[in-house]
Amino acid sequence: MRLLLPAGTTETALIDGISAAGAAPELMEHTPSADVEILEYGEPVASPVTPVSPNGCPTPAAVTRAVREVVGFDVSVIDAGLTRSTAAPTVDLGVEPGTDVREGVAVSDANAAFDRGHDYGASLPDDEIMIGETVPGGTTTALGLLTALGEPAEVSSSLPENPLERKRRVVDDGLAASGLEPGDCEGEPLAAIEAVGDPVQPTVAGIAAGALEAGLEVTLAGGTQMVAVAAALRHRGIDAPLSIATTSFVADERGDRLADACERFDCELAVTDPGFDERDHVAMNRYCAGEAKEGVGMGGALSLVPDGRMCDVRDRLEAVCTRLGIEAEEGIDDERDGADATEGCRGP
Template sequence: MRTQAGVQDAATRRRGASMRLILAAGTTETALVDGISAAGETPELMAHTPPGDAEILVYGEPVRSPVTPVSPTGCVTPAAVTRAVREVCGFPVTVVDAGLAAPTAAPTVDVDAAPGADVRAERAVPNASGIFERARSLGTSLPDDEILLGETVPGGTTTALGVLTALGEEIGVSSSLPTNPLDRKRAVVDEGLAASGLDPGDAAGDPLTAIEAVGDPVQATVAGLATGALAGGTAVTLAGGTQQLAIAAALRHAGVGGPVSVATTSFVAADRGDDLDAAADRLDLDLRVSDPGFDEGDHVAMERYCAGEVKEGVAMGGALSLVPDRELPAVRDRFVAACGRLGVGDVVDTDPQSATDGTDGEETRDVTAPPSEGR
């Protein structure tokens, strides 16, 4: 069931309850497949995207990471949106190292997750069960009434498609840019399933097998956190788009019942509306959609989001679901300020098509700011 997040929903959810945003940050070599991800011009830069996102969320700008994830047309990472919401609404953040390939200055909780392999390998996440169990233990121990679970992992929509296909779920996936290279993703997933000796649907009822074969370590982490939190009586919102639908499907295939929410953005809903609603109904999810009102702004980053770039990530939709309608102008102002700190100006004179030619993710441009806590 879909609901439009707004003032009533936000006020009801936050009154008298403790809430925490948990960001699972990791990597998968699937992002290095040609035409799959634009999260960095080189493997070295791509590895810094999740650490940079974590630092922006925690400190307001990169501290140790040498790059800021920004598309060639000026579409800044959704971490800047989530950070803007945090500055307006205020909530604690925990970052979980879910397979980082580069260090981050953000404090992290370790679940002993290594970076994921290419899904075309025999096993993309060999230690998926161990990651899941350690994350489940962490989730069970959380003292919060509610958690928002977000992710940052370049190539994550491809691994989401892999897990959904292995589970036999016919749910399409979105892309971070207007041109979605879905055929390329499907071809990569087909190769991955073949390498693992699986056909579509073979892992139905066994989500850890699906993640091990064609997933990524972030999925194992988020699924474990959600499972443990729900068992401990903590309400769970999966903050994101189609990548979080893959997690929701994994939970249901594992027999996890009870209420689960997915909170995403209007940009994902516009791109995958019918699929999103059908999946939410089939998986018995409370679907919340939030519109940041970027069409009311004239900053280049807002324009690029409205044009269909990026759409979601770093718990953007979940964070926006916390914002009362009257506070959205303040969030937009903070977002513009964050863009200024990150070196993203009002005008970027580039060809938008250069960022949409069969890619999936943010491009990591070398835009750095002086290290500070960004408050």
Template sequence: MRVLLAAGTTDTALIEGISAAGASPELMAHTPAADAEILAYGEPTRAPVTPVSPTGCPTPAAVTRAVRETVGFDIAIVDAGLAEPTTAPTVGIGDVAPGADVREDEAVSDAGAIFDRAHGYGTSLPDDDLLIGETIPGGTTTALGVLTALGEPIGVSSSLPENPLEHKRRVVDEGLAASDLEPGACAGAPLEAIRAVGDPVQPTVAGVAAGALESGTGVTLAGGTQMIAVAALLRHAGVDAPLSIATTSFVADERGDDLEAACERLDCELTVTDPGFADHERDHVAMNRYCAGEAKEGVAMGGALSLVPDGQMADVRNQFETVCSRLGIDAEQGGQHDDEECGGD
């Protein structure tokens, strides 16, 4: 099994109150690079930030890395608009720039070209099965943007304990107005939706998925409502191949029946995995913060957890403690990085 991570940035994340992926714009720009390094090496190597909240909530990359250290899987990291460099080995699909603020008239001006190049890469992958994840601060807002532009009545989750959904809707409304579009105007035109109110990770993931499916590879979109948005983009592009969504119990707890209804609407198989943090034999601040509603998903966390064989989730939890210690997170007192916040959106 190969886990592919699309890592990128969007200026939409800089809108106040949208993302919990960094305490400042300067640090937020490094979050996807840090996530890629944690997935590849177990800790940041070049990125000057470890995405850990003041309350001790680590980026979902820490969970995905713990799964990798426990059960093993190959990785590929695609540069889907990184604003800052990373030492993690990355695949380039041409020059992909960070996304603009969705409130501008164009958020991803070259969405079609990105999709085409990613599609070519997807068709070249030799795997029988592929699990695709993402890391992009602000990604649930851009997900809501494309869903609204496509006319899909689907909400989104948040890495914040309280989802600022109405704020996100106002931002999306401003973005559609700036692009002279009404909700639903891009039905059947997914690349136009991305161009107007999306982000560069979306055409990357959609392109890779479409190419892989075309070549006979089984594709699982590893994530929550951001991957629901990608599934919608694929369906609106006429891709009708079997498609799976794998996410965490934390997203499912927040979105409830909405998540199941969205997967049914988009004809996607849904897998929800509970890492059992609430049942861990030792009290650990990182697990407690996930149970309190922080982070929830990202960096292929839900998909990686779905790979854990029966009986090995306790091993993953123990390894997660090890990864947290490596990242400077004290089990009882929380993170040492007091000015940082959780990765994801």
């Protein structure tokens, strides 16, 4: 199995209060570059920051890396509009960073990004792939894409309290700046992305389209951002079988609406619970409190964990967090510090 990770940025993420993909707005442009380094090397190499939320929740890249250390899978990173360079090897498709959706044109090269992604996806030698994403502000641009397509528009959030009304105001302003009404881009997903999307969306959609046409099995590894990509594919007339794999954190927040959306776009849905509530560790506590929830292929990676190995993933996540400078809360897990690994892995 190969995980493809398009990584990009959009100035939409800098709008106050819509994203937790960084401890401060000025650090968000480093988040995707650091995410791919963590996934590739286990820690940031060239990036000056480790992505954490304002409350200290580590990036989902830490979870995906933990899974990779337990079960192993190939990774290919695609530069889908990075603002900052990264030390991780990348496939450069010539995609530009996105601008603020309120400026009227959010992704000026949406068609070119789709076409290049399509050619890349069609050339892959694999039988099956997962496609993830890392793009701060991506749930807001997902809302924009769905709204422009005229689809039911509710999205998740990296924040414990989803600022959905604030996101809707941003999208409304973006549509107005583009001279559009909700639903005006029905059947024209690239026009919707150009107006109120982000550069990762056409890259993911293009790769998925090319891979599907080449006969590959494709899983979109993510939550409501991948629902928006699935909507774009269906609006483009691509009806090949498609799957979405996400976390229980997204599914719990969205309830039946996530399943309903997957049914609407004819996607198989896989939801994985990593059992973070079984550990009293600051990182896992923040996820259980509703932060981050998904990203960097987290849900797709977790779906690869065999029965009985999720405890190993939790152990590895603790080790990855230590490597990233994120320690367990004081007094927690003291008895486990010198314990044998099998002692730490009782349970599923």
